[in-house]
Structures are given as C-alpha cells and as structure tokens.
Amino acid sequence: MAGSAGTKPAKKVTTFSCSKCGAPVSVRYPGHSMSAVCDRCFSVIDTTNDAFRVIETYFKQMQVHPRIELGSRGELNDKTWEVIGFVVREDIASAFKWEEYLLFNPYYGYRWLTCNNGHWSLVTTVKEKPDFSSNDAKIGDKKYKLFYRGRAKVFFVLGEFYWKVAVGEEVWMADYIRPPEMLSMEEDRAQKVWSISEYIEPKVVQEAFNVDDGSMATPVGVAPNQPSPETQAWKKVGMYWGIFLAVLTALQVLHCSTVLNRVEYEVNVPYMTKQDSTLVADTKKAESWTSPVFEIAKDKANVEISIKGDVDNSWLYVYGELVNDDTNETFSFERTVEYYHGVDDGESWSEGHTTDRITIGNVPGGKYYFNLDIDNGGAKATERKTMYLELKRDIAGYANYLWCLLFISILPICVFFRSRATEVARWSDSDYSPYQSSS
Amino acid sequence: MDKVYGIFGVLLCIYFWYANVNNIRFFEGETAGHTRPSGPGVHHK
Structure with missing residues (x-):
C-alpha cells in the first residue's frame, strides 16, 4: 500500500435535498465539485452555493448503471482514487457510446477512467500543447498518429463534477494514438483541453475497484491504445532480422571473394x-x-x-x-x-x-x-x-546462403504478419487507417 | 521470443561462416544427384 497521507484524504460530505424532487443528494467533495446529479430525478444541481439551484433536468427512459459504484475507492498507479462522477458519451456521427468515470484525490486532483468496448484507460489532463504535422501530433519526443476526429455529446451523467455538466453538451474531439498511450483533445466554445490516456488491463481495474465479474465488460477487438505484444515483438525481431541479413550477406560476399x-x-x-x-x-x-x-x-x-x-x-x-x-x-x-x-x-x-x-x-x-x-x-x-x-x-556456393536466408526469415515473417493483423484490427474503426487505400 | 531469435541468429551466422570456411554444405545429400534422359516434354509427338 502506498500509505501516504495522500491516499486517505479526510472527507466532509455535504447532503442536501434535491430542489426538484426532494431526494437527498450528497456531494463528497464540496468546494471541488461545481455540480451534482440527483440519482432519482436526474436533475443537475449547481453546488457552488447553498441555493442548490437545478441547472437542468433530463429524463432517460433507461438509466445506465455504472460498472464501478460511485464512491468506490481504488488504487491505480500507486495512488488512491475515489469515483465521484460517471458520464456516458456518444459519438454523434456513429452513436457509439463509451463510459467515463471521474476519479478524485484531493492531493492529486482529477483523473478520468474510460471504458471503451471493454478496454480501460486512465486519463490525465496535460498542460503541454502538441505540435502538429500532417496527421501526427508530437509532445516532446513522442509522436502520436491521428485515430479519430469528430463530435461527441454527453448522453448520461451521474455523480458530481468539477464543471456544470449538462446532458447533450457537445464537444469536438480528436484522438491520436501511440500505444499504450492516446493523446486526446476536447474542445468547446470556452476551452480546448489535452489529455493523455494510458491503457490499463481490465483485470487491474477490476481488482483496484473490487468490481464483480458480471459488471465488467468483455473487451471487444483491439483498443486504439492497447499495447500489442506482436507489434512490440516485431520491432525487435525486425531489427535483428535486418542485422542478420546484413551479416549473412557480408559473409557471403567475403566467401565469394576468397574462393x-x-x-x-x-x-x-x-x-x-x-x-x-x-x-x-x-x-x-x-x-x-x-x-x-x-x-x-x-x-x-x-x-x-x-x-x-x-x-x-x-x-x-x-x-x-x-x-x-x-x-x-x-x-x-x-x-x-x-x-x-x-x-x-x-x-x-x-x-x-x-x-x-x-x-x-x-x-x-x-x-x-x-x-x-x-x-x-x-x-x-x-x-x-x-x-x-x-x-x-x-x-562459391550459394545454397548455404539461401538456406540461411530462409531459416533466419521464417520467424520474422510470421511475427510481421501477426503484428500487421493486430494493427489492421486496431485501425479498423478509424477513418485515418494507414492500412486503407486513400481512394 | 526476440532473445531466443537473437541467439538463434547469432549461432546461424557463426555456423554459416564456419560452413563456408570448412566447405560444409547444408543438406549435402544431393551433391551428386542423378539425371536421366527424359526427351521433349509437352511438345513430344
């Protein structure tokens, strides 16, 4: 356990009655949260003053139940986080939905934990703005490739938030990937926010927040920022392959010149x-x-x-x-x-x-x-x-050389095609796939 | 996997060099392969 003072923040929960339906609404971090959602009537309530004004009331025929209970605490990256908010966002063009959990630690601030097709990522806001070239974004030495660009809206909210959240709120979004990281941009009329998300194995999330098996979604496909063992292997094996081809060719040239x-x-x-x-x-x-x-x-x-x-x-x-x-x-x-x-x-x-x-x-x-x-x-x-x-x-014989080329190439070729299959699957949902023709 | 491949590759390069120096052919069984007359194939009438 990282049993520092930062992992066990003191809490002062404020509870008030919903101005709309009268149900009790709790704010776990007053002073930090600017809005909270009544979980009975789904009114979004302004928590910045004691009037607890209803900002908006929305109705859902079907309530989305968060996989991680609000108020749950879990340890990720050696820090303890409490889940205080839950948002379901929807891509406007495709109606694809994903879940975002707002995490809070009074000493480390906010993080987002996203669940996309059963794949999880921990999202941290960054102040640094990337440089762009073509479809790439660069922060420091890291280059990210454009994966998604579009508009998304808030589909469902629950809990409390550091801004005055509203269902239907739209933002422009862009995702740039460099597995296991993804650089994301959210832009509305007021601001543009950049964040970096790091892929987390579902099991890590499940164990951290003690989520039961039934609540965990089975990961589907390859996530945009999911690390691929095949691709990692190809990077090393491919490099070795090139070196061995060069050495074998040099030895063959030497052999031919000395016979x-x-x-x-x-x-x-x-x-x-x-x-x-x-x-x-x-x-x-x-x-x-x-x-x-x-x-x-x-x-x-x-x-x-x-x-x-x-x-x-x-x-x-x-x-x-x-x-x-x-x-x-x-x-x-x-x-x-x-x-x-x-x-x-x-x-x-x-x-x-x-x-x-x-x-x-x-x-x-x-x-x-x-x-x-x-x-x-x-x-x-x-x-x-x-x-x-x-x-x-x-x-000078060439048979040994050709046999060696065959032996040395079998594994790299297999690894290459496996890596390529993973990458093609990863990019299959993207409009910017390098594996599609430009026609 | 990459480490095993690296070791395999180094050993193969060493053996390739050794085989060239010592005139060893991989799969030497066919060095004196036999051929027999077969006549013209598809055009034989």
Whole structure:
C-alpha cells in the first residue's frame, strides 16, 4: 500500500435535498465539485452555493448503471482514487457510446477512467500543447498518429463534477494514438483541453475497484491504445532480422571473394552419336573414356564439373567417376544434357539445354583422373562428335546462403504478419487507417 | 521470443561462416544427384 497521507484524504460530505424532487443528494467533495446529479430525478444541481439551484433536468427512459459504484475507492498507479462522477458519451456521427468515470484525490486532483468496448484507460489532463504535422501530433519526443476526429455529446451523467455538466453538451474531439498511450483533445466554445490516456488491463481495474465479474465488460477487438505484444515483438525481431541479413550477406560476399574459382582441367571428349530413339541410357552400351591424370589444388574444397554436349533434338548421358590417383577415392556422378526444338502450329518451341553441371563438396587436393561412360540417342546421323568437360576448383556456393536466408526469415515473417493483423484490427474503426487505400 | 531469435541468429551466422570456411554444405545429400534422359516434354509427338 502506498500509505501516504495522500491516499486517505479526510472527507466532509455535504447532503442536501434535491430542489426538484426532494431526494437527498450528497456531494463528497464540496468546494471541488461545481455540480451534482440527483440519482432519482436526474436533475443537475449547481453546488457552488447553498441555493442548490437545478441547472437542468433530463429524463432517460433507461438509466445506465455504472460498472464501478460511485464512491468506490481504488488504487491505480500507486495512488488512491475515489469515483465521484460517471458520464456516458456518444459519438454523434456513429452513436457509439463509451463510459467515463471521474476519479478524485484531493492531493492529486482529477483523473478520468474510460471504458471503451471493454478496454480501460486512465486519463490525465496535460498542460503541454502538441505540435502538429500532417496527421501526427508530437509532445516532446513522442509522436502520436491521428485515430479519430469528430463530435461527441454527453448522453448520461451521474455523480458530481468539477464543471456544470449538462446532458447533450457537445464537444469536438480528436484522438491520436501511440500505444499504450492516446493523446486526446476536447474542445468547446470556452476551452480546448489535452489529455493523455494510458491503457490499463481490465483485470487491474477490476481488482483496484473490487468490481464483480458480471459488471465488467468483455473487451471487444483491439483498443486504439492497447499495447500489442506482436507489434512490440516485431520491432525487435525486425531489427535483428535486418542485422542478420546484413551479416549473412557480408559473409557471403567475403566467401565469394576468397574462393579459388579456377579451371583445373578441361578437355573435349570424343564419342560416336547414335540414332537410337529410345530414352534409356545404358552404361553397358556406352563408350568408355579415361582422362590423363591432372592435379587439383587446395587441400579441401568443392569441385564443379560441367558438361557441354553438341546435342540437337538428341540427348547425351554421362556416367563419370573422379578418381584420386593416389588413394583411389572415387567421386561418382551422372548427368544428362538434352536439347529439343521445333515448330508446332507455326509456333517455335525449345526445351532442355546443352550444358549441365554438378558440384561435389569436400574433394581433397591431389592427382585425379576421370573415368567416363558416355551414351546418347536421337541423333540424325551416326558421326564423330565431342563433348566439352570442365572441372573447376573451389566454387562459391550459394545454397548455404539461401538456406540461411530462409531459416533466419521464417520467424520474422510470421511475427510481421501477426503484428500487421493486430494493427489492421486496431485501425479498423478509424477513418485515418494507414492500412486503407486513400481512394 | 526476440532473445531466443537473437541467439538463434547469432549461432546461424557463426555456423554459416564456419560452413563456408570448412566447405560444409547444408543438406549435402544431393551433391551428386542423378539425371536421366527424359526427351521433349509437352511438345513430344
């Protein structure tokens, strides 16, 4: 408990008879309150002098019952507040209603506790006036985005107030949001008042004022100033994401700039073309070819083997082995190049390619030779042709980089879309939503 | 969540660098993938 003197103010309740109906009307803070509402006949009574003049009497077919009883005390932000007034306001354009509870502490003054669609905010009046740019308002370093602008009127009142309240009283209002805060403006002919409201979890209000479950409204949707864990998470995760993308890209650039990327062996390999139209490669019928021994530099690195075939509406199949001449360690591979083209119904088409390549990782340096079995088919004539074989040492790989980009992006993308869904829901009731097209 | 992601990202960057230096490929199983002749696809008559 913040058991300071400020939390237990001494009270001197004044009770008088309603000038309209005679019912007793209590004023909890005479000297502070300028008007009070008779809870039997709903007359608003001037409490600034002992005449207790009726300012206005209004009638409601249905009385709105406050969720927090007038006179209740509760502790919010380490200060004790007493609920002394209750106002229901209505947006004139949409007839949307929300509740406002006037809180009072003789040492700290007035605060408002608002309930909007089951979401609660504690409102404090500020003297500082914001600066404006476009649809933004700025106080200090804090920038608030315009969320609502319109006219509202008092729909229902109960309790006592620091001004002479009147049902039907209209004000211009504007709300600017920066969750969990909302900067609000109320303007009438006499004055313009700015206030900042801070979102409060309904449970905090319920526990502070000991409100029973039945009286608490279930929060609907996302409140304008409700903090979003998803958006908070996105701000951090998004920042990390950018950093990791930059680091990975820098490492990849470094990797690409330090690899050998050198042709270690290249040769034209002769073979005889076949007119066989089947599409079955058969190593038993293939021509065999063995290369001379050549040297591969660098201790441990990958090799890229490229095959370019002179294929024209035909295919070339190669089964190969890269054999270490000293250890007989063998790296085998299979590749097919095939290229087809033609004209169908006056439209030319082509498929396949004349070159293919394969990368083999972790090939130790040393002396190597190739064993190749070459098969082919679909040629127009049987003739002698060559295929080009090339071995490159230490090629920059992109697969690891792409995998890393995928792994590092999954969570941020999910968090981004969740955050966006929350923000779209938040702004769905606003005419100033950044998520709507301007048309 | 952001802390776990931060740790994961740092470890991934370190492993990426280590894999590049040591010539390790993620999911290396397909390095010597096989291909066979398939002929012209949609245009084959």
